[in-house]
Amino acid sequence: MNDSGKALRTGFTTGACAAAATKASLSMLLSGLRVHEAVIRLPGGQCAGFSVTESRRSGISATACVKKDGGDDPDVTSGLSICSEVSLRPDLQDGTVLFLHGEGVGTVTLAGLGIPLGEPAINPVPRTMITGVVRTLLDRYGVSGGASVRISVPGGAALAEKTMNARLGVLGGISIIGTSGIVVPYSGQAYLDSIRRALQVAAENGCRELAISAGARSENALRSVFPGLPEQAFIHYGNRIGKTLEMIGDIGGFERVVVGVMLAKCTKLAQGELDLSSRSVGLDREFIAGLAAKTGYPESTGERIMERELVRSVVELIPFRAQEPFYRELAEACRSTCASVIPSIGLTFVLISQEHGCIVCPD
Numbered sequence: 001m002n003d004s005g006k007a008l009r010t011g012f013t014t015g016a017c018a019a020a021a022t023k024a025s026l027s028m029l030l031s032g033l034r035v036h037e038a039v040i041r042l043p044g045g046q047c048a049g050f051s052v053t054e055s056r057r058s059g060i061s062a063t064a065c066v067k068k069d070g071g072d073d074p075d076v077t078s079g080l081s082i083c084s085e086v087s088l089r090p091d092l093q094d095g096t097v098l099f100l101h102g103e104g105v106g107t108v109t110l111a112g113l114g115i116p117l118g119e120p121a122i123n124p125v126p127r128t129m130i131t132g133v134v135r136t137l138l139d140r141y142g143v144s145g146g147a148s149v150r151i152s153v154p155g156g157a158a159l160a161e162k163t164m165n166a167r168l169g170v171l172g173g174i175s176i177i178g179t180s181g182i183v184v185p186y187s188g189q190a191y192l193d194s195i196r197r198a199l200q201v202a203a204e205n206g207c208r209e210l211a212i213s214a215g216a217r218s219e220n221a222l223r224s225v226f227p228g229l230p231e232q233a234f235i236h237y238g239n240r241i242g243k244t245l246e247m248i249g250d251i252g253g254f255e256r257v258v259v260g261v262m263l264a265k266c267t268k269l270a271q272g273e274l275d276l277s278s279r280s281v282g283l284d285r286e287f288i289a290g291l292a293a294k295t296g297y298p299e300s301t302g303e304r305i306m307e308r309e310l311v312r313s314v315v316e317l318i319p320f321r322a323q324e325p326f327y328r329e330l331a332e333a334c335r336s337t338c339a340s341v342i343p344s345i346g347l348t349f350v351l352i353s354q355e356h357g358c359i360v361c362p363d
Helices: 014-031 124-140 156-160 189-204 216-225 241-251 263-270 285-294 299-305 311-316 325-339
Strands: 037-041 047-058 061-067 081-089 097-100 146-152 209-213 234-236 256-262 346-353 357-361
Touching (some): 014 037, 014 047, 014 061, 014 081, 014 124, 014 146, 037 124, 047 081, 124 146, 189 234, 189 241, 209 241, 216 256, 216 346, 241 256, 256 325, 263 285, 263 311, 263 325, 263 346, 285 299, 325 346, 325 357
Parallel strands (some): 097 146, 209 234, 209 256, 256 346
Antiparallel strands (some): 037 047, 047 061, 081 146, 346 357
16 A cells, blocks of 8 residues: 555566567467467466557567556666567477577676576576467467577666676676566565575675675675675675575575674664664664663763664764774674574674774674
8 A cells, every 4th residue: 555545556577578578479470460468377377468569570570569567666677668579490399499689688697597697687487487478379379399589678778787787797788587477566575586686696606705785885885894705795685684684594505694784774683673674663762772871881871872863873972983882782782683594604793884984793
């Protein structure tokens, strides 16, 4: 629901759009008739219809496009055209689909994405959807051989420059993604999927130590402290630190995780909160004042903390430096929370102040 109580509209992933465009192209190629709508079955079993915005046929090839609709989710790919050019390939084994490079879709250059190196960045689930569409239609029309599929996204290369694709080894365009085919508004599933892909790339490319942080600013702070870590070792968790740690444990193979947290967020983590978004947990002045009292600061410090509106203003009362017991205790509380998720992996904790730098707290 939005603020007015109206139900939010779901949308479709780029993978679902690519499968629909492929069905429209191949249907037109096999039937000789122009297709205005393509209905596909999503991975969950439900059917979805897509309007075809553009189509053309030329000899043994046909191209169709659908417009990406992310629903009410703030999806950066919404409005883009997802196009599929399909060509019949009698030289291929029956039902085989050959994926070709298309405009705006990246090329995979690093292991870990479940896609052969050098191929277009069409993720495994969309590949399965597209292959299923092709095989069903070829069988229905009694056509032997296979087909080549070229997915293109005009404008995808420019959009990719604003993403983390290059770090994942996807160069020159966006990825065609999606596990369910459906975009649920504000669910954050696409972001979590991107974290998992980044972790898989890190694991497959030999990273045994990770440095996780909320975003670009905190990553830059970690890079200044750990300059020897490779680019793939730096992972953004946004506010979903708990889910990120779970995925680190699930994927396995990592020996140490450097956890960087901005001072404004670390008090939430110290209290056991694994979702650091402001809507999930508020500022707890009593907790911060209690921590100051526990670590030997005078009562007057706690009273002044109770008057503060922002966590980061605590540095005006307790200098932000490693020898201050308050920050060491704060880091230990954060470490305890994280260790409850990944108890067998070493943790180095880094508290980050935008104005005052970093406090590194090894285990």
